[in-house]
Amino acid sequence: MPCRPRGTRLSVPGSVHAVCQDGEVNPASDSSFQNSSPFTRSLLAPNPGPMSLDGTNSYIIAGPDARGVVIVDPGPLDESHLAALAAAGTVELVLITHRHKDHTEASLRFHELTGAPVRAADPVQCHGGEPLRAGEVIYAAGVEIRVLATPGHTSDSVCFHLPGDGPDGSVLTGDTILGRGTTVLDYPDGRLGDYLSSLDTLESLGPATLLPAHGPVLPAVDAVCREYQAHREMRLEQIREALARLGAQAGVQAVTDAVYPDVDPSVRWAAETSVAAQLDYLRG
Numbered sequence: 372m373p374c375r376p377r378g379t380r381l382s383v384p385g386s387v388h389a390v391c392q393d394g395e396v397n398p399a400s401d402s403s404f405q406n407s408s409p410f411t412r413s414l415l416a417p418n419p420g421p422m423s424l425d426g427t428n429s430y431i432i433a434g435p436d437a438r439g440v441v442i443v444d445p446g447p448l449d450e451s452h453l454a455a456l457a458a459a460g461t462v463e464l465v466l467i468t469h470r471h472k473d474h475t476e477a478s479l480r481f482h483e484l485t486g487a488p489v490r491a492a493d494p495v496q497c498h499g500g501e502p503l504r505a506g507e508v509i510y511a512a513g514v515e516i517r518v519l520a521t522p523g524h525t526s527d528s529v530c531f532h533l534p535g536d537g538p539d540g541s542v543l544t545g546d547t548i549l550g551r552g553t554t555v556l557d558y559p560d561g562r563l564g565d566y567l568s569s570l571d572t573l574e575s576l577g578p579a580t581l582l583p584a585h586g587p588v589l590p591a592v593d594a595v596c597r598e599y600q601a602h603r604e605m606r607l608e609q610i611r612e613a614l615a616r617l618g619a620q621a622g623v624q625a626v627t628d629a630v631y632p633d634v635d636p637s638v639r640w641a642a643e644t645s646v647a648a649q650l651d652y653l654r655g
Contacts, residue, residue, distance in 0.1 A: 404431070404455075404459070407428075407430065407580075407582055407588050408533075408536050408537055408541045408580050408582060408588070409536055409537045410432055410433065410434055410514050410533055410535070410536040410537075410541070411430050411431065411432050411433075411533070411536065411541065411543075411582060412430070412431045412459070413428045413429065413430050413431070413582070413588075414428070414429045414430075414431065414452065414455055414456060414459075415427070415428055415429075416428070416429055416446035416447055416449065416452050416473070417447075417449050417451070417452055418446070418447045418449075418473060424549075424551075424585045424586060425585065425586065426446075426585075427444060427446040427447065427473045427474060427584055427585065428444070428582075428583065428584050428585065429442060429443065429444050429445055429446045429452070429456055430442070430443040430444065430543055430582060431443075431456065431459045431460070432511075432512055432514050432516065432533070433459075433460060433512045433513065433514065434512060434513025434514045434535075435513065436513070437460075437512045437513035437514070438460065438461055439460055439461045439462070439463040439511070439512045439513075440459050440460035440461065440462055440463065440512050441462075441463060441464045441465070441466060441511050441512045441514070441516065442456055442459075442462055442464075442465045442466070442481070442487070443465075443466045443467075443468065443531060443543055444466075444467060444468055444474040444475075444545070444584055445465060445474075445475075445477040445478055445481040446473060446474060446476070446477055447472070447473055447476045447477060448476045448477045448480060449477065452477070453477055453480060453481050453484060454484075456481065457481070457484050457485055460512075462481075462485040462486075462487040463487060463511050463512055464487055464488060464490065464500070464509070464511045464512075465478065465481060465482065465485075465487050465488065465489040465490070465500075466489075466490055466491070466503070466509075466516070466531060467489065467490065467491035467492075467493075467496050468528060468529055468530065468531070468543065468544075468545025468546065468547075468584060469491075469492075469493075469524065469525045469527050469528040469529070469545050469546060470491070470493050470495070470496055470525060470527050471525065471546065471557075474545070474546075474584065475491070475496050478491075478496060478498055479498050482498040482499055486499075487499075488500030488501075490502065490503050491503060491527070491529075492505075492520070492527040492528075492529050493527040496527075503518050503529055504518065505518060505519070505520035505529075506518065506519075506520075514533055514535065514536070515533065515534060515535055516531050516532070516533060517531070517532040517533075517534065518531065519531070519532055519542075519572060519573070520569075520572075521544075521545075521547045521569035521572060521573065522561070522562070522565040522566070522569060523547065523556055523561050523562060523563070523565040523566025523567070523568075523569045523570075524545070524546045524547050524554050524556055524557060524561050524566065525546075525557050525560055525561050526560050526561065526562075526565075528545055528546070528547050528561075528569070529545070530542050530543060530544050530545060530547055530573065531543040532576060532579070536580070537580060539577060539578045539579050539580065539591075540576065540579040540580070541579050541580040541581075541582055542573065542576055542579045542580070542581060542582065542592050543582045543583075543584075544573070544581055544582065544583050544584070544592070545583075545584045546583075546584055546585065547566075547569060547573070548573065548581060548583055548592070548595055548596070548599065549583050549584075549585050549586050550581075550583040550585060550586020550587040550588065550589060551586040551587065552586070553599055553602050553603075555641055555644055555645050555648075556644070556645070556648045557644075558644050558647050558648035558651065559647075559648075559651070561648065562648065562651065562652070563603070563648045563649060563651065563652035564652055566603075567600070567603065570596045570599055570600055570603075571596075573592050573593075573596050574592070574593045574596035574597065574600075575593075576592055576593065577591075577592075577593050578590070578591035578592070578593055578594070579591070579592045579593075580592070581595055606630075606645070606649060607649055607652070607653065609630045610626060610630060610646065610649045610650065610653060611653070613626045613629040613630055614626065614653075616629065617629060623643050623646050623647050623650065624643065626646050626650065627639070627642050627643050627646045630642070630646060631646075
């Protein structure tokens with residue numbers, strides 16, 4: 372499989388967005404806060420581009436009348452973006468959805484600026500804080516935050532469920548679910564079996580507001596999970612059909628040729644990553 376960076380997104384056939392590292396910081400990006408739910412606001416990081424969509428959404432969590440805030444995914448290392456996040460309120464805690472650079476590059480610098488502990492599932496991404504635990508309930512900035520282990524996009528991916536955020540709650544999904552398109556798994560670190568289980572976990576939250584790290588807010592996570600599950604099954608069926616024609620032991624490149632015959636060479640690696648993850652799943 373071609374060597375490539377991790378964390379950015381680009382389009383490949385079928386509205387799939389692949390994952391590697393983010394695009395260049397562009398200080399001309401809009402730096403205004405957007406209301407995303409009753410308990411959250413978002414700030415778009417200045418890293419848009421053909422491989423990073425609109426950029427990374429950093430989220431600010433705070434309950435009614437709370438003086439402190441929780442920041443989720445401080446994003447790329449851009450001082451103006453970090454200054455805006457730091458000015459949103461007294462930062463009590465920083466949470467990380469997963470290890471990719473477009474979410475974590477600024478973590479250490481933001482910890483230095485605010486003194487707030489940075490917590491992630493991956494201990495390497497923690498600064499002054501303990502690793503997150505699956506099922507953990509955090510109370511910060513006047514909000515109950517439940518940590519959901521959702522591996523698949525990466526092995527360390529987590530989502531943050533805010534059950535009191537509006538009538539149906541909300542969930543910050545990182546890159547496990549995007550605001551548009553679907554996520555390519557960072558195989559072999561990300562695995563399809565894990566990902567399908569994570570979609571089941573998120574679907575069980577019902578119509579919670581979906582707060583993704585890339586793309587727009589969506590109204591109901593359970594409906595989007597069903598769309599993602601249907602998309603994955605469609606792709607798996609295409610792989611099965613290709614193997615029936617090519618032979619059960621056909622390799623990644625041959626199957627990619629069959630399933631993605633018109634893929635642009637610049638995103639060929641994304642198609643191959645998707646095929647590799649599905650072959651791994653089908654072959655057990």
